[in-house]
Amino acid sequence: xxxxxxxxGQIVTYRPASRGQDAPTGAYMIIARLPQSEExxxxxxxxxxLNEDQERLAEESELSGR
Numbered sequence: 720x721x722x723x724x725x726x727x728g729q730i731v732t733y734r735p736a737s738r739g740q741d742a743p744t745g746a747y748m749i750i751a752r753l754p755q756s757e758e759x760x761x762x763x764x765x766x767x768x769l770n771e772d773q774e775r776l777a778e779e780s781e782l783s784g785r
Contacts, residue, residue, distance in 0.1 A: 730785050
């Protein structure tokens with residue numbers, strides 16, 4: 720059974736798959752682990768940039784550990 724690669728509280732780097740997204744660069748914290756996307760089959764995560772309050776959704780392939 721597949722498992723999440725990242726844990727809640729972990730600091731990661733976010734690189735959005737869509738270049739049209741204006742997400743700030745830098746460190747993000749994993750806020751929540753979500754189920755696999757029905758569209759892509761990847762696990763999704765709720766993340767927050769350490770320099771802002773806005774939360775985002777990211778797929779596992781868009782994240783890398785620090």
